[in-house]
Amino acid sequence: MTERDGQPPRTDTQGYAWAEAELQRTGQVDYGNWVPAALMGTLLVASGILLLVLSLLLIMWANQAVLAVVGVLCLLALALTGYLELCRRRFAFDGGRLMGAMHQLVVDNLDWDGRGELLDIGCGAGALTIRCAKTFPGGRFTGIDRWNPKWSHAREQCEHNARAENVDDRVAFVDGDAARLDAPDGAFDAAVSNFVFHEVRSEPDKRALVREALRVVRPGGAFSFQDMFGHRRLYGDMEAFVQELRDGGVTQIEYIPRTESVAGAPAWIRTPWMLKGAGIIHGRK
Structure with a gap:
């Protein structure tokens, strides 16, 4: 661990992917797969x-x-x-590790000092929540989801994974709707989300989901959201949307397009029917 600018240390995650793969291979954790x-x-x-x-x-x-x-x-x-x-x-986490690489992009673009509480919106099997907890050993973490059997995810699965990764004392999982987060304005010091907003059926306006996620981040808090931001039918003009968020009071925000390429997805996965048009918006509120 290293100290940066007087901030609490951020755990070196270079070895985490290997440890995560070993836990998945041996059945100690079950983080699922984007192909259920x-x-x-x-x-x-x-x-x-x-x-x-x-x-x-x-x-x-x-x-x-x-x-x-x-x-x-x-x-x-x-x-x-x-x-x-x-x-x-x-x-697969114990195969090509592309899911883990996409999660790491979210973490790498989270400008957070690790102090306070982080919310993972749409936590699935808890992989990103737990990755954040392993990266920021001084923080507390909440993962929310409307767990759906079709994705082979469950709250109990998340809790089991957290225990296996030895972070269950700092991580909690609760049922929640990304369209109407059960938290007051500015309740969290940081928020993350990974490929969730486009799947939320209770809110057809995907931009509204981003605004709702930002609502629960405190002023000055950090955020890193990855979704299919490159799909104009979902988000329209992303540069215009980012400017709208700036005009609405978000102090720092950047859009990174084509993150599927950044994470190393091969061409046969970077397709419209699989994983094309991914992107990250990140910054500080």
């Missing part, structure tokens, strides 16, 4: 059924047009399954 296991199971079953139907049609000498349709569907299902499995392996 349930989705992969569904695709495997669908592919298996299509293969079985195709085999039966071949045995029965079915109509050539029917065979062609089923054959194409089978190939598409197998191709999609294979592609998503490659993505899943690249994202």
Whole structure:
């Protein structure tokens, strides 16, 4: 740990990715994956059924047009399954570690001294919350989420992960809606969020979600939010939005586009249907 400008030390995270991967590999933590296991199971079953139907049609000498349709569907299902499995392996904390790299970008762009309380909005399985707790050993951390079984995340899972990482004495997880945070104005010294705002169904205006996240940060507090900010259908002109936030009183704010490239995502993942248009807005309120 090093001392910077009289601030509390920030833990060196270079070795954390390896330790995180080892804990995931051995089953001591479960941080999930952006390609959920349930989705992969569904695709495997669908592919298996299509293969079985195709085999039966071949045995029965079915109509050539029917065979062609089923054959194409089978190939598409197998191709999609294979592609998503490659993505899943690249994202995995104990594989290609791309999820961890994206989380680290959020932390690296958080200009916080580690004093006080941090809120992680949409914490999922708790990976980013815990990464922040490991990075800033002097702070306290709250992760909120509306845990959804389709993502294979749960509050109990977050709490288990925090215990495994030995930060459970400084971390809490609560149920909450990113559109209406249950906290007064300026309640937190820092806030982070990672690929959450575009998934919130209770608020179609994604800019409103950013403003709500900033509302609970105290004046002078730090923030680092990563989302699909490059998608104009979600956020419009980001440079204009950033200027609006400045005009609204945010003292320091910067937009970093194409963070999927910064994190090292390969070209076959940097696609419109997977991970293209990511970005970070960060600064001090």
